[in-house]
Amino acid sequence: MRTVRMLTAAALMGAALFGGAGPALADSPSPSPSASKSGAAPTEAGTAFRTAVAVGQGQKATASGSTGDYLYWMFPADAGQRPTVTAKVTLPDAATRHGSATWRIDVYDGLRRRQPCMYGTQSRAAAPDAAAVELSCTLRPTVAWADTWSNDPLPGSYYIRLTAVSLPETDRGLPFKTEVVPTVLDTGGAHAVDGKLATPLGAKSAVEPDGGWASGWWTDRWVWTAAGGLLAALAGVGGYSLTRGRGRPSHVPRGM
Known part of the structure; x- marks a missing residue:
């Protein structure tokens, strides 16, 4: 009976753990492209890191510029989020251009270290008759x-830089328009680490993620840790029960 009570208590503990973790798990792998609550999406861009225009996660920032200029935006990315930046450049009228041009987006972290793209088309050549060019960087x-000493991406502000890196000299200064959208995907506990920054990099000058910084304090690592502890407890109870059962004689003759 004692063994049965121990097994029942362990099962109830597991049910409580997994019952409370269910809703959080459903939310962790989904993308979070909701627009920032700070106001309308920006319609201009900065011309340097210090003048970068803040844009919220999922917001579409628009701007106009002159071909050859550098345009800058900044957005927040919290721990456990995988940022993706997409950009669409509406090129000057083909009749005014004199050749192809290569456009490029770069993403920097709060320490202004350029972060490599895992996926996407970071730079693309636009043909002389092309109307637009699309770029992306994950x-x-x-x-x-x-x-x-590492170059790992850390929580905080991220900077987007867009420019034409190769174009005919006579095409410099031609007007263009662009749309830039930063989004994030919550990766859960797969990339969780031990340790935490005291303050997100450059957080004072950027909009915050939805829910504030370090909003993703829950990760599915907690569930796997709890599951491992529960299984270990059940294995210990089962082993104890089997060992005790083998050590007790099944029949004792009278008079012994």
Whole structure:
């Protein structure tokens, strides 16, 4: 009976753990492209890191510029999020252009370190008769903490830079329009690490993620840790029950 009570208690503990974790697991792998609550989407861009225009996760920022200029935006990315930046450049009228041009987007973290793209078309050549060019860059998942010598992406502000890196000299200054959208995907506990930054990089000058910084404190690592502990407890109870059962004689003759 004692063994039965122990098994029942362990099962109830597991049910409570997994029952409370269910809703959080359903939310963790889904993308979070909701628009920022800080106001309308920006309609201009900065011309340097210090003048970068803040844009919320999922917002579509629009701007006009002159071909050859650098345009800058900034957006927030929290721990456990994988940022993706997409850009569409509406090119100057083909009749005014004198050749092809190559457009490029780069993404930098709060320390202004350029982050490599895991996926996407970071640069693309536009033919002389093309009307638009589309670019994209998906970064590595952001981690909560990293060694100072590493280049791992950390929570905080991320900077987007858009420009034409190769074009005929006579085409410099031609007007163009662009749309830029930063989105994030929550990766759950797969990339969780031990440790946390005291303050997100450049967080004071950027809009916050939905729910504030470090909003994704729950990860599915907690569930797997709890599941491992529960299985270990059940295995211990089962082993104890089997060992005790084998050590007790099944029949004791009278008079012994």
